[in-house]
Amino acid sequence: MSDFLVLKVMAKLLIPFILLFGFYVQMHGDYGPGGGFQAGVIVAAAFILYAIVFEIGTARRVAPMAVLVTIACLGVLLYAGVGVANLVYGGRFLEYGVLAHEPAHGNHIGILIVEIGVGMAVAAVMMIIFFSFARRR
Amino acid sequence: MDEGARQDARQGRRAIDLYLNIILLVFVAATGIAAVWLRNLLASAMVLGIYSLLMAGLWVVLDAVDVAFTEAAVGAGVTTVLMLLAIALTGREEKRVRTRPWLPLAVSLGAAGLLVYATLGMPDFGAADAPAQTHVAPYYLERGEAETGVPNVVTAVLASYRGFDTLGEVTVIFTAGMGVLVLLGSATRRRRKAPTSAKEDSA
Numbered sequence: 203m204s205d206f207l208v209l210k211v212m213a214k215l216l217i218p219f220i221l222l223f224g225f226y227v228q229m230h231g232d233y234g235p236g237g238g239f240q241a242g243v244i245v246a247a248a249f250i251l252y253a254i255v256f257e258i259g260t261a262r263r264v265a266p267m268a269v270l271v272t273i274a275c276l277g278v279l280l281y282a283g284v285g286v287a288n289l290v291y292g293g294r295f296l297e298y299g300v301l302a303h304e305p306a307h308g309n310h311i312g313i314l315i316v317e318i319g320v321g322m323a324v325a326a327v328m329m330i331i332f333f334s335f336a337r338r339r
Numbered sequence: 340m341d342e343g344a345r346q347d348a349r350q351g352r353r354a355i356d357l358y359l360n361i362i363l364l365v366f367v368a369a370t371g372i373a374a375v376w377l378r379n380l381l382a383s384a385m386v387l388g389i390y391s392l393l394m395a396g397l398w399v400v401l402d403a404v405d406v407a408f409t410e411a412a413v414g415a416g417v418t419t420v421l422m423l424l425a426i427a428l429t430g431r432e433e434k435r436v437r438t439r440p441w442l443p444l445a446v447s448l449g450a451a452g453l454l455v456y457a458t459l460g461m462p463d464f465g466a467a468d469a470p471a472q473t474h475v476a477p478y479y480l481e482r483g484e485a486e487t488g489v490p491n492v493v494t495a496v497l498a499s500y501r502g503f504d505t506l507g508e509v510t511v512i513f514t515a516g517m518g519v520l521v522l523l524g525s526a527t528r529r530r531r532k533a534p535t536s537a538k539e540d541s542a
Contacts, residue, residue, distance in 0.1 A: 307488060335425065
């Protein structure tokens with residue numbers, strides 16, 4: 203893989219912007235197109251691009267399987283945890299309105315947290331699937 | 340702008356949408372047939388990636404940018420990579436089939452014909468009195484921003500009104516990842532360990 207100079211230079215230039223775009227899509231999902239699902243896939247795509255163009259060993263060291271599994275679990279737990287928190291605050295499951303004094307504000311906060319959970323789970327699962335497939339060579 | 344000019348502009352936009360739809364659908368059909376036709380699986384995976392990108396364009400024309408975003412990122416991006424990995428693990432050429440699959444062809448053509456026939460009973464494209472426009476959609480569009488504080492109605496519906504569905508979706512994705520990990524991850528580790536222990540036994 204040492205010969206593909208153009209690919210390597212372009213990938214190195216693009217990866218930071220792909221990651222930044224992923225975080226933008228994550229946090230901007232309530233105003234524009236996007237959200238946790240798309241952001242998770244974009245962040246995973248940055249890692250996958252690195253693993254394909256450079257070497258997969260370094261990508262695995264940056265994102266070890268144990269960490270990815272933990273992030274995936276935390277993402278799902280964060281989503282479900284918001285629902286349980288609403289129960290604790292006296293609402294129904296996933297009724298975000300009770301999170302703040304004003305229902306609309308509480309909804310906004312709930313959506314933001316839930317989307318972060320979705321992003322974490324999706325990004326981690328995409329990388330888990332990629333690394334598991336690539337491992338078998 | 341007076342009323343006539345505005346109407347002209349609207350009609351012009353509708354015409355452009357129509358031409359874009361026709362062009363994109365022709366290419367979608369062409370890439371779909373090519374993906375099945377090609378014997379080289381590598382080329383087939385690439386064509387499927389193009390197919391997804393064209394579908395994303397089609398969603399943009401239909402003003403469904405969130406769906407287009409997902410289609411472009413998942414369909415054209417990650418799925419293509421996963422297919423390439425699967426091809427690298429198996430083989431690049433499709434096995435030649437000797438038998439002529441007339442019965443499956445007849446079944447799929449029959450099903451396709453029934454589906455096309457069913458579209459005749461559907462409301463007109465974009466009709467204002469279609470059930471999709473009159474059921475809960477007006478409520479979301481009118482009250483969504485006031486109730487959730489989120490201007491993007493798609494996000495409001497996905498994460499708040501249909502939050503329970505999305506929790507289920509995330510759980511499905513999570514389960515898929517764990518399934519792949521159980522099937523592929525630990526199995527190779529065991530296999531990699533097995534030869535060394537066998538060697539030690541023989542030594």
